[in-house]
Amino acid sequence: MKKAILMLIAAVIAVSPLTAGNEKEATGASLYAASDDKPAAKEKKAKKGPWDRKKYFSLGYSNQTLSPEYGNGFESKFGVSLVNGRNIFLHKKPIAKMLKFAIDLGSDINYAQYKDLEGDYDLPESEPGYEDEEDMDFGMHHIDIGLHVGPSISINPVDHLKLSVYFRFVPSYSMLILNSELYQSFTPLFTYGGEISYKVIGIGIEGRSGNAKYTDMLAQIEGAESMKIKYHTSALRFYISFRF
Numbered sequence: 575m576k577k578a579i580l581m582l583i584a585a586v587i588a589v590s591p592l593t594a595g596n597e598k599e600a601t602g603a604s605l606y607a608a609s610d611d612k613p614a615a616k617e618k619k620a621k622k623g624p625w626d627r628k629k630y631f632s633l634g635y636s637n638q639t640l641s642p643e644y645g646n647g648f649e650s651k652f653g654v655s656l657v658n659g660r661n662i663f664l665h666k667k668p669i670a671k672m673l674k675f676a677i678d679l680g681s682d683i684n685y686a687q688y689k690d691l692e693g694d695y696d697l698p699e700s701e702p703g704y705e706d707e708e709d710m711d712f713g714m715h716h717i718d719i720g721l722h723v724g725p726s727i728s729i730n731p732v733d734h735l736k737l738s739v740y741f742r743f744v745p746s747y748s749m750l751i752l753n754s755e756l757y758q759s760f761t762p763l764f765t766y767g768g769e770i771s772y773k774v775i776g777i778g779i780e781g782r783s784g785n786a787k788y789t790d791m792l793a794q795i796e797g798a799e800s801m802k803i804k805y806h807t808s809a810l811r812f813y814i815s816f817r818f
Contacts, residue, residue: 623728625663625674627817632657632778634813640716640750643804647811648714653686655811661726672730682722682744682765684782684809688714710754718761718807720746734774739768750788750805761786763808774817782809 636653659680668674690713724742731737742765750757767780783808794798 579698624734624736625668628661628663629818630657630661630680630815631818632658632813632815634811636684636782636809636811638684638782638807639717640686640688641806641808643806644740647806650686650716650809651689653684653809653811654812655685656683657681657722657813659722661728667796674728674730676726676728677723678726678740678742679723680721682718682720682742682746682763684718684811686716686809688716689696690711690714692694696756698716712751712753714753715751716748716807718744718746718748718763720744720761720763722765724765735771736771737768738771738778741766744784746784747792748786748788748807756791757788758791759786759788763807765811767811769815771817776815776817778813778815780811780813782811783807 595771632655634655634657636650636655638650638653639647640650641647657680659678661676661678663674663676665674722742722744724740726738726740728736728738744763744765746761746763747757748761750759761784763782763784765780765782767778769776769778771777785804786807787804789802790800
């Protein structure tokens with residue numbers, strides 16, 4: 575019996591170094607696998623460079639004027655714009671390691687509410703007690719919905735800081751609500767401006783202008799002739815942008 579116990583102890587002592595060696599190899603292999611996974615994880619979470627944020631979305635405040643061919647213009651009391659698009663760079667490597675040319679493509683929506691004629695243009699008010707039930711006053715509103723395309727130049731002087739200037743052609747469908755009258759037109763608009771951004775966020779300022787002849791929508795629906803009225807749109811927009 576003692577002999578058998580001694581042989582068992584000797585066998586355990588002989589096997590234990592092999593087991594320890596196997597455990598070390600397994601531990602080393604797991605550490606090696608973990609170290610291999612880290613670079614892959616880093617690659618997946620690689621930070622975007624200054625030229626990788628090609629998509630943009632901006633929300634802006636618009637100060638707009640609508641001027642008829644004859645007479646005084648209408649001034650906006652509130653205006654907002656939504657612009658969404660993408661930079662298509664014309665070359666892969668930046669010139670002098672800091673400058674790139676691109677074509678901008680996207681959409682442009684602009685809304686403006688104009689001041690009421692009675693209170694803001696000093697027109698005579700209606701006599702007390704006089705009401706025209708047939709006339710409905712919806713206020714004065716102006717909306718443009720279009721697509722934009724045009725060249726842009728971006729400069730990356732340091733880190734993720736970018737400076738951009740651009741010029742865009744914005745063919746748009748325009749609709750005017752002037753109290754009880756409804757007008758529509760195709761308006762070739764132009765926007766031009768500049769932006770400064772750092773990583774995701776940026777701020778910018780741009781001008782906006784265009785001419786169009788508006789027709790009475792109700793008259794067109796009824797098949798009647800309507801005189802076209804020419805208006806000039808001009809605006810200054812301030813916006814905050816987000817780049818992805």
